[in-house]
Amino acid sequence: MATKADDIQAQLRVLKETYTEQLPVKFEEIEHYRTRILTDDNYSEEDVKTLHRLIHSLAGSGATFGFFDLSQQARAIEQVINAWLPMNKLTIENDSTTVSDMLTALYNLALVESTEETSVPTAVVMTQEPEPEVLIYLLEDDAVLAKQTAIQLSGFDYKVETFSYGGEIKAAIMKKEPSLIIADVTLPEGHAAGIDIICDIHEEINSKIPVIFTSIRDDFSVRLQAVRAGSESYFVKPINIDQLVDRLDKMTRQVIHDPYRILVIDDDATLAEHYALVLRQEGMEVSVCSQPTNVFHEISRCNPEFILMDVHMPECSGMELAKLIRQQDSYISIPIVFLSTENNINKQLAALGLGGDDFLNKPIQDKHLILSVTARVQRARQLSDLMSQDSLTGLLKxxxxxxxxxxxxxxxxxxxxxxxxxxxxxxxxxxxxxxxxxxxxxxxxxxxxxxxxxxxxxxxxxxxxxxxxxxxxxxxxxxxxxxxxxxxxxxxxxxxxxxxxxxxxxxxxxxxxxxxxxxxxxxxxxxxxxxxxxxxxxxxxxxxxxxxxxx
Structure with a gap:
């Protein structure tokens, strides 16, 4: 039977095939603008910017889909074309032969790498399993107290079964082991019978079930016996139910965090979907926006706690879009990280000044993308919790x-x-x-x-x-x-x-x-x-x- 991981891997392979099929179209567009710039005296600065953006896109996306050499070659071409902006016709004329030769090499690299087999990186699929039922066996010979304790614990979603003597609880454990045992120390069988019964149970099943002892006794001797029997905690009667529940929570509850909510904004839909699939493998909820004009609709719809945004996009750059987002008071606290091949520190600082929080350099390996996003969202959540949660209860302020x-x-x-x-x-x-x-x-x-x-x-x-x-x-x-x-x-x-x-x-x-x-x-x-x-x-x-x- 195909697993969720198998399905995602298949989708990633389809994306690579799609990207490979799109390369000839990208190359035709590059050639159109190269030819126009080098042969038509009426070319404009907008033509140069478009050529730069197309080469920049290849430099950032190629390695993601296994075209590592293509990505490096595109990066080298981009560095040459950077000198063409702002438009410098003399520089363009001097670099024309060099750029043409570099582009020819780029096209040849694409042909070679498209025929090579490359593996699709795998990742562990994090699934949100329902929280398992917590079953507690309560060994208490006082029937009224046992019922009262069971009722109170059931209010906190614990399932409690009560037993009044050792033989009864031993028989139940042979049929089904509980998540935890609460046992009174003193039972009709003796002053420390509860401890002896727990020791017998652990020996018979050859494993240790977590146990909490309760007792009216509070002397060092009985506490030591309880510890030697594997006690995780010890409560003196009468028991404060809130303290008992607090201890039970720590012993039995697995903290299941809500999936990270990520919004990827990139005009290259294939690349954006690749990022989304890689992050979804880690259990994140990822939405994709390939049209910057739709960004506010997407933010409202998916309520992201983290935004990954390409810098170079047509119609609206990533820096402009970040500034637009920051003008909305309700979106000020959402971390925005730019994805770009830009390594000029001054340009990066300028982008951060317009509303970004950090830069990730393209091309980025899948595992680095996962680690980078995870670390940044964790920190963002910690800061958000400090600002939004009540210190006594952990609830919203x-x-x-x-x-x-x-x-x-x-x-x-x-x-x-x-x-x-x-x-x-x-x-x-x-x-x-x-x-x-x-x-x-x-x-x-x-x-x-x-x-x-x-x-x-x-x-x-x-x-x-x-x-x-x-x-x-x-x-x-x-x-x-x-x-x-x-x-x-x-x-x-x-x-x-x-x-x-x-x-x-x-x-x-x-x-x-x-x-x-x-x-x-x-x-x-x-x-x-x-x-x-x-x-x-x-x-x-x-x-x-x-x-x-x-x-």
């Missing part, structure tokens, strides 16, 4: 969640799909801080943020609106469905038990929801959700209110 609402609203209008916006407030949060301290309050906030991240889709946006308020942007979601989602979160969160010293408490949530298309402006949607939230508080809190316009 106030300003950025509002920007996300505007972005998703535009997308919803374009696609004709619904959009719901939710504002959530932690009830009586001031009392939590007053009674249990700000550190405990921070744990409550982090617990809610973690639950929202677990229970919502990757396409949803979550922000810390301010203090104990949160905002959710739910694309493609009817308001009734949003209400169901929020009420389920309220129910599960209310069941979480928080602890402060010897005290135990629960926290409830209030929420307000507004939607598009009932309201079609972001500022009005935000205001309507806020009013609905206020009404939920007035009605007694611990409830969800839908915007009255929808009703």
């Amino acid at each position: 106030h300003t950025h969640i509002k920007q996300q609402l505007e972005t998703e609203l535009l997308r919803a209008k374009r696609l004709g799909s619904p959009l719901s916006y939710v504002m959530i407030d932690i009830d009586h949060f001031k009392k939590v801080n007053d009674n249990y301290g700000h550190l405990t309050g921070d744990r409550v906030i982090k617990s809610l943020s973690r639950m929202l991240q677990h229970r919502l889709r990757k396409t949803d946006s979550i922000g810390r609106y301010g203090g104990e308020e949160f905002a959710l942007v739910l694309p493609d979601t009817q308001i009734v469905n949003a209400q169901h989602i929020v009420e389920e979160i309220q129910k599960v969160f209310a069941e979480i038990k928080f602890f402060y010293k010897e005290q135990e408490f629960n926290v409830s949530l209030s929420a307000g929801i507004a939607c598009y298309p009932s309201i079609d402006k972001a500022v009005d949607i935000n205001m309507a959700a806020d009013k609905a939230l206020y009404k939920a508080k007035q009605l007694g809190r611990n409830r969800t209110v839908i915007d009255e316009v929808k009703k």
Whole structure:
């Protein structure tokens, strides 16, 4: 069966064949302008610029498709023609024989290299696999505590199966191994029976399942026994569920980053598509724009976080296009990297002054293209995260969640799909801080943020609106469905038990929801959700209110 990698390799081979077939047409065009410049006294500076651009294009694209010698020869010709600009007829006349001979050599190199077999570089295909289910076995002889813990963990999308004695959990493991075991140290079988059972399990299956021990004991001796039994962590009862979930996340969750979103702008459609295929092999989402006049439509459509742009293009140069893009406030932060054979440092600095961030020299090897783009997008994401994410929760900050609402609203209008916006407030949060301290309050906030991240889709946006308020942007979601989602979160969160010293408490949530298309402006949607939230508080809190316009 053909794999995705096989399919991409086949596409790359087709692109090389297409490029090879296009070479005679490119050569005819070059010859047309060479002949016009060298034989027609009425040639113009625009003719010289066009010839320069055609040679420049070959220098930058040839090696990409296996024409390494052709690319070098074109580069040498380009250096000669550089002296023709601004137009210098005396220099052109003196160089005419040299350029003609160099072009003849160029055409011959193309004939030779087109018959040689060259391999298409391969790369590992990064696929976005769905996150696997995390199954936890809980060994706890207190049935009420076991059920309570299982319910609370299920709120964070963990599947929990409970067992009250060793034989029961051993039999279950022989049928299916869990991702992790949480085991009480003290069981009816003995004061350290939980530790002994885990040691037996590891010996019988000849492998170690990650384990967390819990106990009312907090002495050095039992902690040491737990470590020797392979304990990854140890919690003293009563357990702070938010701390336990934090540890479980670190032990079981694989961080799956969203694919990098790249926009390639190059008037050479074949070369642009080659770059796109190479980057797609690495799991990136790549869009191609071969018409500079369509750039704003493409940016709006694909929302790139990185732009690769050719410098020399007809109608509009890369430098001019970068300046146009930078004039749009919403696009100021998108990194723009120029692709060019230009190695004159002064010209590169001038281009950077017009809105570019860096240069990559053509021709560029596929592996270097991948490494260069990956490194630059990673840095761009890190900077973006520092600017946009709340330091306590990792959620979007106030300003950025509002920007996300505007972005998703535009997308919803374009696609004709619904959009719901939710504002959530932690009830009586001031009392939590007053009674249990700000550190405990921070744990409550982090617990809610973690639950929202677990229970919502990757396409949803979550922000810390301010203090104990949160905002959710739910694309493609009817308001009734949003209400169901929020009420389920309220129910599960209310069941979480928080602890402060010897005290135990629960926290409830209030929420307000507004939607598009009932309201079609972001500022009005935000205001309507806020009013609905206020009404939920007035009605007694611990409830969800839908915007009255929808009703």
